[in-house]
Amino acid sequence: MSVTTCTRRGFLGGLSALGALLARPVPGLAQERLPARAIPATGEMLPVVGLGSSKAVRLIPDAGTDSLATVLRMLVSYGGRVVDTTPYPEENERRFGELLQSPDLRDDLFITMKINTTDAQTGVQQVRQAQRLFGRRTFDVLQVMSLRGLNSHWPNLLDWKETGETRYVGVTVSNYEDYGVLESFISSETVDFLQVNYSVVETLAEDRIIPLAQDLGVAVIVNGPFMNGDYFGLVSGAELPDWVADFDCTSWAQFSLKYILAHPGVNCVLTETTNSQHMRENIESAFGRMPDDSERQRMRELILSL
Ligand SMILES: NC(=O)c1ccc[n+]([C@@H]2O[C@H](COP(=O)([O-])OP(=O)(O)OC[C@H]3O[C@@H](n4cnc5c(N)ncnc54)[C@H](OP(=O)(O)O)[C@@H]3O)[C@@H](O)[C@H]2O)c1
Numbered sequence: 001m002s003v004t005t006c007t008r009r010g011f012l013g014g015l016s017a018l019g020a021l022l023a024r025p026v027p028g029l030a031q032e033r034l035p036a037r038a039i040p041a042t043g044e045m046l047p048v049v050g051l052g053s054s055k056a057v058r059l060i061p062d063a064g065t066d067s068l069a070t071v072l073r074m075l076v077s078y079g080g081r082v083v084d085t086t087p088y089p090e091e092n093e094r095r096f097g098e099l100l101q102s103p104d105l106r107d108d109l110f111i112t113m114k115i116n117t118t119d120a121q122t123g124v125q126q127v128r129q130a131q132r133l134f135g136r137r138t139f140d141v142l143q144v145m146s147l148r149g150l151n152s153h154w155p156n157l158l159d160w161k162e163t164g165e166t167r168y169v170g171v172t173v174s175n176y177e178d179y180g181v182l183e184s185f186i187s188s189e190t191v192d193f194l195q196v197n198y199s200v201v202e203t204l205a206e207d208r209i210i211p212l213a214q215d216l217g218v219a220v221i222v223n224g225p226f227m228n229g230d231y232f233g234l235v236s237g238a239e240l241p242d243w244v245a246d247f248d249c250t251s252w253a254q255f256s257l258k259y260i261l262a263h264p265g266v267n268c269v270l271t272e273t274t275n276s277q278h279m280r281e282n283i284e285s286a287f288g289r290m291p292d293d294s295e296r297q298r299m300r301e302l303i304l305s306l
Contacts, residue, residue, distance in 0.1 A: 033079035034286050037267050040217035041168065041192045046110065048261055048286050050082025051075050051279075052223060052272035053096070057085070059274065060092045065099050067274045072105060074276055078283045081110040082268050084195070084221070086145065087117075087126040090133065097133035112141040112193070112221070114172060118149035124156060131165070141193050142166040147178050150185065168192035174223055176204055183208065186218055197224035198266070200259040200303050201231055210265040222269040225256050238306055247295060248288025253278065257285035259299050262292075 036045035056068040072083070088096070100106060113130050115123040131137055142160055144153045150171065157169040170193030173182050186194060194213055198205040202224065213220045226232060235252045244250075249258050253271075260269050271282040291299060 032287065034283065036079075037264075039168070039192070039219045039267065041219065046082060046219070046267050047078075047080045048266070048268055049075070049078075049080055049257075049283050050084060050110075050112075050221070050268045050270045051080070052084050052270035054084075054086045055272050056274045057088050057092050057096050060088075060095050063274070065095050067276070068096070069099055069102075070276045071273060071279045072099065074279050075283065076105060076108050080283065081108055082112065082221070082270070083109050084112045084114070084223075084270050085130065085134075086114050087130065090129065093129060093133040097130075097135060101135040106135070110140045111136070112143060112170070112195075113139045113166075114143045114145035115153050116145040116148060118152065120149065120152035120156060123149065123153045127156075127160070127165070138164055139166045141168040141170050143170040143172050143193065143195060145172050146175070147171055147173060147181055147185070150181075154189065168219075170194055170219075170221075172223070173197065176202075179204070179208055183212060186212065186216055191216075191218050193219045193221060195221040195223050195270075197227075198222045198260055198263075199225050199227060199231060200256045200299055201227060201234065203300065206263060206265075210263060214265040219267045220265055222260050222266055225260055225269050225271055226253065228272070231256060234303070234306055241302065243295075243298070246289070247291045249285070249291075251281055253281050254285040255299065257282060258290055259296060261286055262290040262296055 034047035034049055036047045038044065039046055051072060056071070100109060111134065113127070115126050117123050117126065127142065142157050144150050144157070157166065160166045161169050170191055171182065171185060172195035173179065174197045182194065185191070196205045196209045210220055232252065240252060240255065244255060247258060249255055257269060260266055273279050273282065
């Protein structure tokens with residue numbers, strides 16, 4: 001099975017083949033490139049690990065942009081491109097935008113932006129502010145965050161795709177409660193991307209959302225691989241079992257990320273961090289072998305036992 005043509009039917013039978021395809025030595029060098037998977041709508045290849053920028057951008061007034069810059073450059077050094085952004089006050093976005101426009105970064109990044117308001121006019125203002133402060137007319141993906149004000153914003157997103165102000169349009173969720181509306185929406189509209197919470201703890205998306213996205217040709221970006229940090233509370237004190245070394249897993253962070261990336265319907269997983277060692281660890285989860293379906297079952301059982 002090809003990594004670039006994943007289908008629902010191919011999933012169960014294909015996990016082992018996918019593991020073999022992704023198999024390669026665990027790298028020690030930053031120039032090792034992240035694997036990439038195809039966006040169904042166009043075939044464009046997208047590296048499988050991205051950065052969720054919310055925490056780092058929120059902290060800019062207190063912490064500045066140094067750690068964000070380090071994490072971003074580390075991602076790019078591995079061939080990573082995806083940076084998910086959320087509207088923030090002008091001062092935060094101005095300093096974030098200066099970083100995004102650095103000559104060594106600006107042409108390499110794939111920027112996914114979210115509208116996070118119910119009101120259409122405020123949504124337009126959020127997009128205009130980000131265009132101005134990020135120094136770009138065109139976003140890679142414009143998304144309606146958490147389906148908020150979905151019907152108000154969606155016609156604008158389609159217009160912006162027409163005018164070239166976004167290349168793709170999408171929607172995001174991060175709660176199981178929103179899955180019903182998400183399913184109806186992607187089944188009735190042409191959606192290029194969806195973003196969904198999915199991890200070794202929160203697995204419902206693999207039963208409901210990701211197979212549907214595969215059938216409909218919608219690219220899937222995963223948020224919440226660590227449940228905004230709660231995951232580390234769950235596994236804290238538990239010993240990482242020896243058998244995870246069979247799929248080149250060296251930490252609890254990689255345990256969840258490899259579980260996610262073993263699913264061929266996932267295009268990219270966002271990890272949110274301001275710590276460069278964490279970023280490296282997260283990126284390196286994409287190298288080496290991925291767990292096969294029996295190993296994934298064992299991973300789920302282990303998590304349930306904690
Ligand atoms: N509805 C929506 O659209 C929605 C909702 C939620 C999130 N998102 C998107 O998803 C992104 C990810 O956010 P999330 O809430 O899902 O966060 P997450 O990635 O699940 O968890 C982030 C937390 O994990 C810690 N962490 C990251 N890597 C680690 C590692 N290797 N070892 C130990 N700790 C680690 C981080 O702390 P350190 O900084 O110390 O590493 C941070 O506190 C957001 O930035 C946003 O772009 C979207």
